[in-house]
Amino acid sequence: MAGEVPDLHAQERTGTGKGAARAARREGMVPGIVFGGDVDPLPINIPFNKLLKSLKAGRFKSTLFNLKVDGHDDVRVICRDVQRDVVKDLPTHLDLMRLRRTTKINLFIPVEFINEEECPALRKGGVLTVIRNEVELVVTAGDIPETLTVDLAKLEDIGDTATISDIEIPAGAKLTITDRDFMICNVSAPSALKSDADDEDEDTDAAEVPVVGDEEGGEAADTESSEE
Template identity: 40%
Template sequence: MSHATYELKAETRERVGKGSSRELRRNGLIPAVIYGDKQAPISIALSTKEVTQKIHAGGFMTTVATIDVNGEKISVLPKDYQLDPVRDFTMHVDFLRVSGNTRVTVEVPVHFVNEEKSPGIKVGGVLNIVRHEVEVYCPANDIPEFLTADLTGLKIGEGIHISHITLPSGVSPVIADRDFTIATIVAPAGGVSEEAETTAE
């Protein structure tokens, strides 16, 4: 269901600070931090190339990885990363230490299916996506790769709400107090001709 896990080799960093970060980057490494699970944060250095490849491969923020820190294997989930805006390489990553029962908050992409079965789209309606991703709580080792929104039967003016989406067990939306909208079918800018409406009935 989720992406294949992967392992990164890391070394601990004794010196922390601007100067040492620059030195790391010159050597093809990036500073990173592993925190959470009620343990002291660990400052580490990772291969810039490996991490940048993982980010570009997709699913980086929703895949649990193993980081081998001097032989100790730690399960982590990336929580945040910074890219150099000019040269598009990774500058820093924060990892959250996770164990089997850790619950995490992640943004999971929504995939829309069965557009061809939506009467509203058939007559020229447009799918207006309100949320491309939904923030959910879920077990760290069972993050859904995506959520599926089924457009079957939707007419113009109707929408898909979070209640229409089947969430895997253990997964719940972070916004819990309302049935929020994922997408709506809106009339095209020019309106729908009457002829199209009668043929679509």
């Protein structure tokens, strides 16, 4: 489960609109907005380097933060969107939503795969194929799970799969998809083995194709008759 809530430091941004946002970027800041919680939206700036470091660390959009802004009470927030430059893929704006610890939210939680070395199916030469590396859950803001775990040691044979029913969902969390037991990963045969099997199938099919004119003088007899 989630541990201590990390702090996220920001400054209140004076002015709104594109002009103020461009000015913030020139000063090495990323403009943003804090909304929700039955209070007015709060425009903020976050230092570009600190935000970029947090984004690279991963799970930024599924982490509950304690937002600290001078002149304002601390508030729990979660990121709902990060806008990026279409060319450089660098953050240009972010949206933060105020939360209470008891607030229910939808989040994509990353899937962790453990015991790969102890997986019998992989020991037999199988290849792990990940279908979903994250799963959407409805969670309580104060108890966001860090990961969901798949134990690969339970996959014994090539062709075995792990589905969502094989994952223990943390107490208080719920799946957003409940109408099917969707797949998380599988262990398939190596591509080389697949190619060999395909070649064998093609050879078998070719051997079963009858040769025209090879039965009881079929085409050869007709040819001789026409020449006469």
